[in-house]
Amino acid sequence: MMQRPTLRLLASAALLGALAAGWGYLYSNSRAVNTDRQNVTLGLLKDLKQIDTDWGADVLRSQADIIKSYDPLVRPLHAIADVIQRLEGDPTVHQDASLMEAVQSIRAAVARKSDYIDRFKAQNALLKNSLNYLPTARRDIENGMGNAGDSTAPAAVPVATPKNAAFVPVRWEEAVPLLVNDTLRYYSVPDIGVYDTLRGEVQRVRLSLPGYSAEVREPVGNLLLHVETILKLRSRQNDLLRDIASVPVQASVDDLAQRLTTRFDVALKEQASNSRLLLLYSAMSLALVFGAAGWIAYRNATERRRLAVLLERQTKVLKENEAQLIHAQKMNALGEMVAGITHEVNTPLAAVRSGLQSTRELMGVISETLQKDAELAQAVAAADGNRAEPLAQRLRSSVEAHQELASVDAVALVGQLVDGGIRSVDHISGVITNMLNFSRLDRSRIAPARLEEGLESTLAMAAHFLSGVSVEKQFGDTRPVTCDIAQINQVLLNLVRNAAQALPESGGRIQLRTRMASPTLVEVSVADNGSGIPPDVLPRIWEPFFTTKKQGAGTGLGLSTSRKIVAAHGGTLKVVSTSPAGSTFTMVLPVTPPAELQQRQAAAGATAS
Amino acid sequence: MSAVTPPAPGIDKPTLLFIDDEPAILAALRIVFRSTYQVVTTTDPGEALALLRQRDFDVVVSDQRMPRMQGVELLHEARSVSPHTTRILLTGYSDAEAMVGAINEGEVYRFAHKPWDNAQLKGLVDEAIEVARQVRRPELPEAVPSAAAAAGDAAEPRQLVVVLDGSSKLYAAAKAHLGEGVDLRHAPDLGEVVQLIEQQAFGVLVCALDAYSQDDSRRLHALKRAYPHLLVIAVCDCTDSDRLVELINHAKIFRFVKKPVPWALLSRYVASALAQLAEVRRNPALLCRQAAAPMEGALALQGAGLSTLGAAASPAAAPGRSFGATLARLLGFGR
Numbered sequence A: 001m002m003q004r005p006t007l008r009l010l011a012s013a014a015l016l017g018a019l020a021a022g023w024g025y026l027y028s029n030s031r032a033v034n035t036d037r038q039n040v041t042l043g044l045l046k047d048l049k050q051i052d053t054d055w056g057a058d059v060l061r062s063q064a065d066i067i068k069s070y071d072p073l074v075r076p077l078h079a080i081a082d083v084i085q086r087l088e089g090d091p092t093v094h095q096d097a098s099l100m101e102a103v104q105s106i107r108a109a110v111a112r113k114s115d116y117i118d119r120f121k122a123q124n125a126l127l128k129n130s131l132n133y134l135p136t137a138r139r140d141i142e143n144g145m146g147n148a149g150d151s152t153a154p155a156a157v158p159v160a161t162p163k164n165a166a167f168v169p170v171r172w173e174e175a176v177p178l179l180v181n182d183t184l185r186y187y188s189v190p191d192i193g194v195y196d197t198l199r200g201e202v203q204r205v206r207l208s209l210p211g212y213s214a215e216v217r218e219p220v221g222n223l224l225l226h227v228e229t230i231l232k233l234r235s236r237q238n239d240l241l242r243d244i245a246s247v248p249v250q251a252s253v254d255d256l257a258q259r260l261t262t263r264f265d266v267a268l269k270e271q272a273s274n275s276r277l278l279l280l281y282s283a284m285s286l287a288l289v290f291g292a293a294g295w296i297a298y299r300n301a302t303e304r305r306r307l308a309v310l311l312e313r314q315t316k317v318l319k320e321n322e323a324q325l326i327h328a329q330k331m332n333a334l335g336e337m338v339a340g341i342t343h344e345v346n347t348p349l350a351a352v353r354s355g356l357q358s359t360r361e362l363m364g365v366i367s368e369t370l371q372k373d374a375e376l377a378q379a380v381a382a383a384d385g386n387r388a389e390p391l392a393q394r395l396r397s398s399v400e401a402h403q404e405l406a407s408v409d410a411v412a413l414v415g416q417l418v419d420g421g422i423r424s425v426d427h428i429s430g431v432i433t434n435m436l437n438f439s440r441l442d443r444s445r446i447a448p449a450r451l452e453e454g455l456e457s458t459l460a461m462a463a464h465f466l467s468g469v470s471v472e473k474q475f476g477d478t479r480p481v482t483c484d485i486a487q488i489n490q491v492l493l494n495l496v497r498n499a500a501q502a503l504p505e506s507g508g509r510i511q512l513r514t515r516m517a518s519p520t521l522v523e524v525s526v527a528d529n530g531s532g533i534p535p536d537v538l539p540r541i542w543e544p545f546f547t548t549k550k551q552g553a554g555t556g557l558g559l560s561t562s563r564k565i566v567a568a569h570g571g572t573l574k575v576v577s578t579s580p581a582g583s584t585f586t587m588v589l590p591v592t593p594p595a596e597l598q599q600r601q602a603a604a605g606a607t608a609s
Numbered sequence B: 001m002s003a004v005t006p007p008a009p010g011i012d013k014p015t016l017l018f019i020d021d022e023p024a025i026l027a028a029l030r031i032v033f034r035s036t037y038q039v040v041t042t043t044d045p046g047e048a049l050a051l052l053r054q055r056d057f058d059v060v061v062s063d064q065r066m067p068r069m070q071g072v073e074l075l076h077e078a079r080s081v082s083p084h085t086t087r088i089l090l091t092g093y094s095d096a097e098a099m100v101g102a103i104n105e106g107e108v109y110r111f112a113h114k115p116w117d118n119a120q121l122k123g124l125v126d127e128a129i130e131v132a133r134q135v136r137r138p139e140l141p142e143a144v145p146s147a148a149a150a151a152g153d154a155a156e157p158r159q160l161v162v163v164l165d166g167s168s169k170l171y172a173a174a175k176a177h178l179g180e181g182v183d184l185r186h187a188p189d190l191g192e193v194v195q196l197i198e199q200q201a202f203g204v205l206v207c208a209l210d211a212y213s214q215d216d217s218r219r220l221h222a223l224k225r226a227y228p229h230l231l232v233i234a235v236c237d238c239t240d241s242d243r244l245v246e247l248i249n250h251a252k253i254f255r256f257v258k259k260p261v262p263w264a265l266l267s268r269y270v271a272s273a274l275a276q277l278a279e280v281r282r283n284p285a286l287l288c289r290q291a292a293a294p295m296e297g298a299l300a301l302q303g304a305g306l307s308t309l310g311a312a313a314s315p316a317a318a319p320g321r322s323f324g325a326t327l328a329r330l331l332g333f334g335r
Helices: A003-030 A035-063 A071-089 A091-095 A097-148 A172-188 A192-211 A214-246 A249-382 A389-407 A410-439 A451-461 A485-502 A558-568 A595-608 B023-033 B045-054 B071-081 B096-104 B118-136 B146-155 B169-178 B190-200 B214-226 B241-249 B263-282 B284-290 B319-331
Strands: A446-449 A470-475 A481-484 A509-518 A521-528 A572-578 A582-590 B002-004 B015-019 B038-042 B059-063 B086-091 B110-113 B159-164 B182-187 B204-208 B231-236 B255-258
Touching: A003 A249, A035 A071, A035 A091, A035 A097, A035 A214, A035 A249, A071 A091, A071 A097, A091 A097, A091 A249, A097 A172, A097 A214, A097 A249, A172 A192, A172 A214, A192 A214, A249 A389, A249 A410, A249 A485, A249 A558, A249 B023, A249 B118, A389 A410, A410 A451, A410 A485, A446 A451, A446 A485, A451 A470, A451 A485, A451 A509, A451 A521, A481 A485, A481 A582, A485 A509, A485 A521, A485 A558, A485 A582, A558 A572, B015 B023, B015 B045, B023 B038, B023 B118, B038 B045, B045 B059, B045 B071, B059 B071, B059 B118, B071 B086, B071 B096, B086 B096, B086 B118, B096 B241, B096 B255, B110 B118, B110 B241, B118 B284, B159 B169, B159 B190, B159 B263, B169 B182, B169 B204, B169 B263, B182 B190, B190 B214, B204 B263, B214 B231, B214 B241, B231 B263, B255 B263, B263 B284
Parallel strands: A470 A509, B015 B038, B015 B059, B059 B086, B086 B110, B159 B182, B159 B204, B204 B231, B231 B255
Antiparallel strands: A446 A481, A509 A521, A521 A582, A572 A582, B002 B038
């Protein structure tokens, strides 16, 4: 029992700790999403896109020959690698496989793009070289011919060959500007029609080449090679540029951004729900704590009220017990007094009674002597003869005295008086004996007794207030009851006294009945034909200190004490009362009382002695 | 202070000793008894004992409550000082403890109450005188035939003691505590007791009394009237003074023991009962001390009366027929 408060305290502390821990966990979850970091990451992605866009633009610029150096095409690679590294270092990305996958696809796209751009750079160099050659070659051809002054020579007309019977040779003077112009045009706008035309021209000039002069033949041949290179590379460059543009770097970055945003949204939603959960949890915790506090307060209040009621009841019981103890002590003192009186009174009574009896016995002799004396006096008086006057006078007075004694029948009177005296002594002795029987100090306290005898001795005790009351006895054949008969007699006297006090002025009747209520229960009932107990009073009659008698006439303890005594004997005391017709109190006692009674009596005896 | 009525010369008047602390009582008693008895009275128990040593008294009557010595104590002393003097306790207050003492230690012949009836008291005293005279008569000569049988009985190593006990609880306990020295028998009812007496002529009965029953006294009274030699040790769980008066005056019990049984004491009582029995065998006159006074509503052991006492009482055991023979057998002399 001593450990229970400590246990409860520990349990409360543990519960509070658990509540706090739960709250902390939920709180940290509801603050997990870092918007700043998210924004930094998204900024990196934006930078990446920008870098990529610029990179593409630089490729076009490089193709358009706006920039000559290839540095702008190489530099973005470093920037991009740097950004990707930072992305990979981001804890959010790092922890998420799908985000890492997206980063890897960016890395792959960039690598492909870089690959294409390297190829572009190589082609572009060749292309630029051929392109730069065109004007130089044209000028060289035209200048060389002018110096020779033989540009219109028919020698330039190529010999017809059997294969190209329909072939018409072209003049290099016309063909070279056309080739250069068309090539430049194709370079700037790589149209398929221009390509075919150019291809045809190149073919024709090549066929016409053998007809040209030796000085012209070589440079034109070179020119044709460059034009063919340009034709070939330009179309390939177009494909490459398309490939470069088609590398999905932007898409990959967008994908990552999308994924990041989605993830962020999910995290935000989670956080929002965590916040709601936290709110709910906090509210519940508060409710729990307040509820517990309220419950404790309520319980304390209830406990206080209960204790107050208990205290009040205990006080009442204590007061009642005290009064009953005093009552018991009074009865005890009375019993001892009766014992003392019995001895002290019986001794002189014995002397008086014996004396009176002896007197009565002596009265016979005295009476006889007187009779004889009277007869003698009369005889002497009647006899004739002279006597001395004094003797005659004494004789006369003796005769007169005897006549007077006879006239009042003195001897018989004395006899009656003595008899009356003996009867009175017997009466006193009887009263004393009954007092002793009633208080029963001469018996061991708990002993078998017949309740009928208890009733008889009670009636004798109650004789003074039962005059004029008709008492009917209907005694059954009951078994002796093991009890404290002195206490049971008190109960019976209480019941008889109450009955007597309820009786009308005349015609009062008390019925005493005994019977076996069961083989082990003896029932005693005391019924009166008195006024009965009013219904409003009936429930209260067993309460201690309750009395309807006038102040000082009753202690109000009679019935409550009686019920206590009967209960201690394991019995019951009940009443049936009909207000105008009278009341019947019924006591039922078991033949054998509960074991506690004997023990309690033993203890009481030990403390009393 | 003692007062002695002068003895009438030449007549062997019975001598009575009265002790009471109240002179008026002594005066009254003197008046009652003075004509036909020699009466000595004293208020001083010490003087009474001195007187008992000096002279022969037939009867000593003592009050119980006295300032210096209780009546029980005085009678106990008187028993050793003057064994043949019959002892009567005259008391105005029935103190149960004192009564038990008077039975067990004082071996009083009767209890008498204050106030008394002169005629009744006279009758009681006359009875007591008769007992005293019987006891004092010269002992019977050894030559009586059955004395040898009595001696033979006495020589038996184990004497028969019967326990009358309806529930047999007492018997079981007695067997454990007393079983050594005596031959214990159990009798569930009075019929069985009668049967056993008829068969074995035992003389000591330990009797468990119902907590409350006047019938017990009646039964024991009947038994005692039929078999005066029987010494009854009553075992009861309550002490009730009225009852004790009944048991001593009408059932003439030998000892009274209150439950829970003090076995050592009971064992001593059984031993002294057996010793007493032996003494009675030697001097049957002592038997008159065991006389039970008549009782109102007494039961008869013969005929119908017996059948109410115990179911086990068979017609063969009806004691009327063989009572005399039993007595003779037991006491060692014929009628």
